[in-house]
Amino acid sequence: MNPSLTLGPNLFHWPAEQRIDFYNRIADESPVSTVYLGEVICSKRTPFFDDVHLPAVAERLERAGKTVVYSSFSEVVIKRERNILMEWSKQEGRDLEVNNTAALLHLKDRPHRIGGLLNVYNEDTMAYLAGQGATHFSLLPELPRAAIARLGEKARELGVGVEVQVFGRASLALSARCYHARAHERTKDNCQFVCGDDPDGMTLMTMDEKPFLTINGIQTLSYGYLDLMADIDDMRAIGVTHFRVMPHTCDMIVVTRAFDDVLAGRIDVAEGEARLRELGIEAPFVNGFYRGRAGHDWVPRVTEMA
Amino acid sequence: MNAMVKPELICPAGTPAALRSAVDAGADAVYCGYQNATNARNFVGLNFTPEEMEKSIRYAHDGGTKVLITLNTFPPAGKVELWKEMVDLSARLGADACIVADIAVAAYIRDTYPDLRIHLSVQAAASSPEAIEYYVREFGVKRVVLPRIMTVSEIRGLLKEIPCEVETFIFGNHGLMVEGRCSLTNYVTGQSTNMDGACSPAACVKYERADDGSMSTILGDYMIDRFGPEETAGYPTICKGRYKCDARDGGYYAFEEPISLNASTMLPDLINAGVHAFKIEGRQRSRAYVKKVVAAFREAVDSIMAGQEPRLADLVALTEGQKQTEGALKTKKWR
Numbered sequence: 001m002n003p004s005l006t007l008g009p010n011l012f013h014w015p016a017e018q019r020i021d022f023y024n025r026i027a028d029e030s031p032v033s034t035v036y037l038g039e040v041i042c043s044k045r046t047p048f049f050d051d052v053h054l055p056a057v058a059e060r061l062e063r064a065g066k067t068v069v070y071s072s073f074s075e076v077v078i079k080r081e082r083n084i085l086m087e088w089s090k091q092e093g094r095d096l097e098v099n100n101t102a103a104l105l106h107l108k109d110r111p112h113r114i115g116g117l118l119n120v121y122n123e124d125t126m127a128y129l130a131g132q133g134a135t136h137f138s139l140l141p142e143l144p145r146a147a148i149a150r151l152g153e154k155a156r157e158l159g160v161g162v163e164v165q166v167f168g169r170a171s172l173a174l175s176a177r178c179y180h181a182r183a184h185e186r187t188k189d190n191c192q193f194v195c196g197d198d199p200d201g202m203t204l205m206t207m208d209e210k211p212f213l214t215i216n217g218i219q220t221l222s223y224g225y226l227d228l229m230a231d232i233d234d235m236r237a238i239g240v241t242h243f244r245v246m247p248h249t250c251d252m253i254v255v256t257r258a259f260d261d262v263l264a265g266r267i268d269v270a271e272g273e274a275r276l277r278e279l280g281i282e283a284p285f286v287n288g289f290y291r292g293r294a295g296h297d298w299v300p301r302v303t304e305m306a
Numbered sequence: 307m308n309a310m311v312k313p314e315l316i317c318p319a320g321t322p323a324a325l326r327s328a329v330d331a332g333a334d335a336v337y338c339g340y341q342n343a344t345n346a347r348n349f350v351g352l353n354f355t356p357e358e359m360e361k362s363i364r365y366a367h368d369g370g371t372k373v374l375i376t377l378n379t380f381p382p383a384g385k386v387e388l389w390k391e392m393v394d395l396s397a398r399l400g401a402d403a404c405i406v407a408d409i410a411v412a413a414y415i416r417d418t419y420p421d422l423r424i425h426l427s428v429q430a431a432a433s434s435p436e437a438i439e440y441y442v443r444e445f446g447v448k449r450v451v452l453p454r455i456m457t458v459s460e461i462r463g464l465l466k467e468i469p470c471e472v473e474t475f476i477f478g479n480h481g482l483m484v485e486g487r488c489s490l491t492n493y494v495t496g497q498s499t500n501m502d503g504a505c506s507p508a509a510c511v512k513y514e515r516a517d518d519g520s521m522s523t524i525l526g527d528y529m530i531d532r533f534g535p536e537e538t539a540g541y542p543t544i545c546k547g548r549y550k551c552d553a554r555d556g557g558y559y560a561f562e563e564p565i566s567l568n569a570s571t572m573l574p575d576l577i578n579a580g581v582h583a584f585k586i587e588g589r590q591r592s593r594a595y596v597k598k599v600v601a602a603f604r605e606a607v608d609s610i611m612a613g614q615e616p617r618l619a620d621l622v623a624l625t626e627g628q629k630q631t632e633g634a635l636k637t638k639k640w641r
Contacts, residue, residue, distance in 0.1 A: 075484065076434045077455065085436070102436035105443070119486060121380040121501060124410030142489040142498055143382070150383030173488040173545075176433075176455035176634070177641050179560060183553045188641040194553075204549040207522070207532040207557050212549065213490075215560070220483075222493055288496065294526060295493035 003236055003243060003263050005256060006034040006163060008116070008138075009071035009097075010247040011041055011171070011216055013196040016049045022247070023057045027064035029253045031260035034242070035061050038071040038088075040099055040117065042178070042217045043081045044191070058094070074099040074117040074174055075218060097138065104132070111135050116163075116244070117171060121147065123154035136161035138244060141170035141226065144292035145238070152239020161241045166228040167255055167276075168246025169201060169214055169221040170286075170295065179215045188218075199249045211283065222295060224286030227276060229262055230269050230301045231290055250279040310577055312611050313584050316374065316473060317600045320352040320589035325362045327597040328371075332604035335372035337405060338362070338589065343385075344392045345376040346407075346429055346485075347589045348503030360399050372402035376589075378427035380408045380486075380500040390414050397422050405451065406430075407486055412445040425473070426450040429486035429500070435467040442470050449473055451585060453484060455634050455641075458572060462579040471582035476569040477599060477621070478587025480633055482562040483545050490544040494526040506530075506543045513539060523547075532557070540564045566625030567633045570603070570618045574610055576635070595624055 007026060010019065026035060037058055039046050058068045072088050073081055088096055089106035098104060099115040109132060116138040120126055126137060137160060139148060148164065155162045180202060181191035195202075201214035201221055214221040225248075228235070232243060243263065245255055254275060262272040276285070288297030317333035319325035328336045339345025341353040354362060363373045375396045381389045389411050396404055397419045404422060406412050407429035415424050428451040432438045441447040449471035452461065465472055483490070488499055497504035512524040519535030523542035530542035540546065546564045548557035567587070569576065576584070584607070586599055599621060606616035622630055634640060 082434055101440050102434045105436040105440040119380055122383040122386050122410050124386050125408060128409050128413050142492045147383040172490050172493050173483045175482050175484055177482050183551050187639050202551055204551050204560050206529040207548060208529050212528055294496040
């Protein structure tokens with residue numbers, strides 16, 4: 001199978017105009033084959049973009065030849081979230097990516113995708129979900145290579161896709177509490193959408209001023225940006241079929257072209273990595289999870305990995 | 307409140323000694339795990355060998371107490387066999403239920419031991435009727451342990467919609483991350499909460515005293531908190547640390563203060579709502595702690611069921627940082 005480059009769901013709360021411009025540019029200039037759309041972090045944000053602009057943006061991307069997949073909520077608690085999820089689950093025409101088990105209740109025996117926020121850690125769980133209609137699995141960022149290799153093997157046997165995030169901040173934790181609101185001494189109900197001030201998330205520093213984590217509403221992400229460009233060939237060999245970059249405010253056309261050029265063999269990894277390092281991202285790049293180390297580590301690729 | 311169901315009191319047992327204390331203090335059920343990655347409290351010096359489990363189950367059953375075995379982590383690909391072996395062992399030893407989070411583990415129990423009760427762990431993060439119904443439909447889950455994020459009135463509403471029993475936490479650790487959906491420890495240490503049962507593992511912890519008398523608590527390469535000379539340094543759990551951000555002057559508890567859940571004043575409401583079981587957190591706690599907390603809640607539940615005012619023992623001395631909260635149970639304002 002030819003490897004595919006995908007653009008994951010935008011995790012952050014960007015103004016609607018910025019999002020529309022962003023996806024227009026992706027449609028016109030980015031080589032990604034698939035774009036995931038839809039709010040996955042906070043249901044309070046949907047009136048700004050999803051409820052109004054999503055269909056038009058999806059159509060625009062499809063006219064540009066992209067496959068559009070809808071990505072759904074990671075936390076489903078209140079009635080409104082449950083209702084939206086049920087509606088989305090019934091929708092025809094586009095695949096739904098599931099980030100909470102609540103959606104699985106509605107999707108039995110209907111094709112759907114499993115998102116990178118749903119816990120699929122092993123081949124038995126993958127096979128179980130595939131048996132109920134899952135066709136594609138986006139893996140959790142914390143999985144080490146050894147586990148991905150076993151999942152890749154099982155996916156080949158099942159005929160399902162396997163997607164790994166190769167660029168952007170990694171999701172580390174979810175909560176029912178909004179930490180963005182908390183930082184501003186507000187509650188989730190009275191948040192006044194302060195998360196919109198931080199289009200790549202809010203940096204948390206340690207008491208000795210070392211950047212550590214990133215807050216995005218109820219989500220906690222890594223401070224470092226994942227960069228698994230050097231591992232793409234290795235991942236292809238162990239059964240990864242799709243490579244996901246996550247939207248950030250850096251130039252995502254440059255990012256997606258760099259990954260596409262490496263995937264297609266037009267440039268080597270050193271050149272691709274050099275391009276990523278010219279983007280002006282302040283945070284360090286990290287790849288520890290894939291290498292079976294602490295996630296914040298950057299482990300240079302030396303020779304063959306175990 | 308005339309047709310009240312008497313909720314079971316579910317008590318932690320990190321060691322065989324703690325298990326005996328819990329049984330003797332009146333636990334209706336104890337929960338405990340094996341000495342490996344199959345349980346979410348895979349800490350040095352805790353948990354049971356197969357031989358200890360066998361003896362402990364016998365002790366508990368002789369005392370009329372059930373034993374629920376925690377197999378509540380997520381086996382990484384290539385290692386599922388260990389979890390299956392622990393299911394086999396638990397079934398052979400006569401466990402009353404297994405508490406599970408992973409779909410593969412639940413499916414294995416359903417297929418192999420259809421008579422073994424499955425309780426859905428809080429680690430599965432089933433926080434809606436739909437998620438719970440999914441696990442009941444697929445695996446015949448008999449009870450769900452609810453995430454610590456719901457108010458009593460939300461729990462009451464939930465109980466009307468779901469076809470299984472409900473267990474809620476009433477005392478102990480009060481983490482705010484959705485359990486089963488947190489890889490902060492792995493980001494810092496390389497050990498995973500979900501796959502290895504590790505949470506701020508002790509081997510990665512350092513305490514450093516500075517010249518000004520302040521004490522820093524460190525996990526891996528990161529300072530999790532810094533305490534003044536007069537403050538008592540807490541354990542460096544990532545979600546209980548103090549950090550800085552642009553919106554704040556100085557350090558603040560970005561996630562949650564070191565504080566413990568104590569729902570003792572909410573027990574009548576929870577019983578009235580129809581909750582089937584009350585869970586006390588703390589498998590990492592001492593035998594003396596278990597004895598005191600279990601005895602206090604045994605007395606409280608029995609009094610309420612007898613229509614009397616419960617005599618609530620003062621448990622604040624046993625809580626983390628000597629601070630307590632009703633958590634999410636009372637109001638959703640904490641969100």
